[in-house]
Amino acid sequence: MARMLSYSDKGSVIHSLSGTTKLLYFLIWSLASMITYDTRLLLFMFVVSLVIFRVSKVDFEDIAFVLKLILVFLCINLIAIFIFSPEEGVKIYQSRTQIVHLFGNYNLTVQQLFYEMNVALKYFTIIPIALLFILTTNPSEFASSLNKIGLSYKISYAVAITLRYIPDMQRDYVIVSQAQQARGIDMSRKVSLLKRIKNVAAVLIPLFFSSMDRIDTISNAMELRGFGKKNKRTWYAAKKMKRLDFAVISALVILAVIAVIITFAGGSRFYNPFV
Structure with a gap:
């Protein structure tokens, strides 16, 4: 039987945080991830989410089953994006570097692959935090x-x-x-x-x-x-807010502000390496 996706106290720093802190973290983190298409920022957030997941002491086996399901839906989403909008990356980045012609109007381009990579990065940035919210919150x-x-x-x-x-x-x-x-x-x-x-x-x-x-x-x-x-x-099971909770919330707000500034610094949500 697969492991159940449920709360289990592992005694980590993440577990000791207030439920309110973890909810705010999840909401602000998800909002920042959904707004930006800056690849550099998404990669940074992805690495940070992996570090947080490591600190939480949650076993990978606890989320393996759910993670496989999410990856299946991610693949379906990426395929659907290419089917219904194969030139989306070309429109966004205003350039075309064709790799191979498939059939009809379908061409595989570097810009489309880069755009879909950013979509996948959004999933990978949010998923660890979302799962941690469930696994570490009483x-x-x-x-x-x-x-x-x-x-x-x-x-x-x-x-x-x-x-x-x-x-x-x-x-x-x-x-x-x-x-x-x-x-x-x-x-x-x-x-x-x-x-x-x-x-x-x-x-x-x-x-x-x-x-x-x-x-x-x-x-x-x-x-x-x-x-x-x-x-x-x-x-x-009430829990009071501690200094660590306020410190985490403050750091998160600062990170969110920096993320918004970086995202819109160039006048667009999309980081364009093809310019």
């Missing part, structure tokens, strides 16, 4: 942090349930898929791709109904406990 502590900054405790609690629900979904998927394979539904590489996609549908349908049952159980339990009748609530 859902209950994170919910209390959201409530402290003014978010309704009902919404905060919904976020906590969502974070706790991710490993349950993974576990249910593995159990259902193994049950279907025991019934003779093959999802291995021995069958064709179309056959595997069709067989995966046989897993998703029971998984959907299992999720609906779980949602009904959770909602009934919350209603029996009187959830939502009071305007405020106390939190068992």
